[in-house]
Amino acid sequence: MAAVTPDPDRFVVLSAYLDGELADGELDMVIGMLSDDPEAAAEFRRIRDMKRLLRALPTVEPPGWLLDVEHYGDRLSAYLDGELPTEEVTSIVHHLTTCRVCREELHDLDRSRIAVRALPGLDAPRFVPPPGPRPSASSEPERRRPHRLRPRPIAAATIGLVAVLALLSILSPSASDPTITMSDLEARHIARVSIEPGFNVLPASVEAVDP
């Protein structure tokens, strides 16, 4: 037993002695009290007799319905769902009139059952599969890439245009003349468009002049 603080009643150890609950070192003290102190010896006898009386109290048998009964445990769910034979239902109903624990267990089960049954119904997701067998990945037609401008041909055309314009400006008799005539513009236009493949490089006026 754990150490205890001294009690003002020095005879407390007598009860502890009777109960086998003395702390270390108290046994010698009790033996000394009982052998040397008549008052302690008389107190010891009184306490001992009282303890005997208390221990002699008869065990009180609880009513039969309280403990000596079969509880229904797992079968309470089947009872709730109406899945038990009639005779078992009758005995459960009778049992429930007295057994608070089974009644509470039944209520808990019922609450759980109601909670599950009260879950809202969900609509199936709208998904319409394509008619016919689904094509495999290998047979799927190649997707056309969106048209994109290609930067390299544009850059080459720009460089070519600049080079042609520079050459014309050098070879032209009016190269030093800043005045731009209509024929110059037409020539420049032909030069610009001539770099485009398949384009009729010669305007109608040129054809008419040349034999």
Added chain:
Amino acid sequence: MDDINRPTWEDVAHRYGRKIYNFAYRLTGNPDDAADLVQEVLLRVRKGLERYEPGSFEGWLWRITRNAFLDDIRREKRRPTSPLPEGDHGHLGSSPSPDEVLAAVRLSDDVQSALLKLPYDFREAVVLCDVVGLTYDEIAEATDIPVGTVRSRIHRGRKMLREMLTWPL
């Protein structure tokens, strides 16, 4: 206590039901109150078993029992020291000798009557020790008081009982 070793409330009812009933009966002196207490304890055990942490199962159980009893007293404003029915007082002190009264049902009535007159704290300690059979350490755990106080209450409770029972021992 793991799930494998954790008892069900039915196990507790089977193993401890009579002890709980006797504890309650000796504290209340009333079989109906004792039966109510047993059911209340089993309800609390059923709810509490899932949260039960490994430790002294009996300490846990008796703490539940004691709390259920005290809650019942508080709820009903019913003190177990209420006056006994007529006829239960008359034979206090009338038994001639301990040996004779030990054999008589009347003696247990006298002791029971005297128990009910004890202040609750002393009655509880004496009943847990002498009726239920708990050790001082177990009583201290169940009642949440120091073991020295348990020892003192048991001794003083027995002395008070002895003084109430006036027939010679």
